[in-house]
Amino acid sequence: MSAQPIPGRVTAAAEGDVVVFLIGMRINRWRAVRHWMPAFLAMPRMLKELSRDENSGLLGHRLLSGGPRDFGVVQYWESREKLLAYAADRSKEHHPAWAAFNRRARGSEGKVGIWHETYVVPAGSYESIYSGMPEHGLGKAYGVEPVARRGERAAERLASAGSRAHEAGA
Template identity: 55%
Template sequence: MFGNPVVAGRTTAGAEGEVVVLLIGMRVNHFWAVHHWVPVQLAMVRMLRELRKDKSRGLLGAVLLTASPRTYYVVQYWESKEKLYGYAHAPDAFHRVAWAAINRKERKGKARQHVGLWHETYVVPEGAYEAIYSDMPAFGLAAAHGQVAVERRGKSAKERFAHRSGEGAGA
């Protein structure tokens, strides 16, 4: 079987408390400069593999997406912003090696003209996120935090937004 099994009916994400989301990606500015952008793609794959192997680093889940033929990004869900920052600055993590290489190329004036890099980090407080899935395998927030029956959080979006950890279904 490929991927997670489909869960029949309506479900929601089992997230409790705040949610940390990192969007990180790259844009190919010059397709012909393969030797500049392929290493960036491979570095992201390597970092995700490293994070999946070591759950203690805090990555809960990730989804790789394509926005256009030029733009690729990963939606990442983290245990906390502290764990995210911890990984970004860990001397033993591949991120540090990759970031140092990008900085060296930037100082030489070579990196940014061929490959654009970006990230956005969101710390979303409880009550400021909501999710619903219908006949879906665990995906996105639900893949990162678990998938639960929608009734555990409320039947409407308004009820799910109002859900607070430890209060039970609906508000």
């Protein structure tokens, strides 16, 4: 069952800084299954673990596909500190998956590639709009509110977010 579109125009109800983490993999050699399959299977385990823990800091995620070889995930995090804490926690799924990948990578000769990018977007430097969409992306991670609360145009929403950050002493 798919989510129902939200009537009207809405924007993400995010306040303050937003942490966006992009992570993915590329299968460079299909026959090298033992090199790419463990990385491919590790991400769903990590997302499940994070989603079960309300204090993990993961606010939401969305799977991406860049074609038959490229897979990725956009993740929205409560803070940079919680993202880094998860990555460093030896008792969580990430640490053993990362260690195993590094061991296999030594002899993989580029059979699988991985990447990640982390963005800490300051308050006042992001805006969003959703029209005829179910909750999506930043709006799904933070919830949505009517566009009119933050401005009808992107420039107004950015200015509104900047003034809210300034008022808060950011």
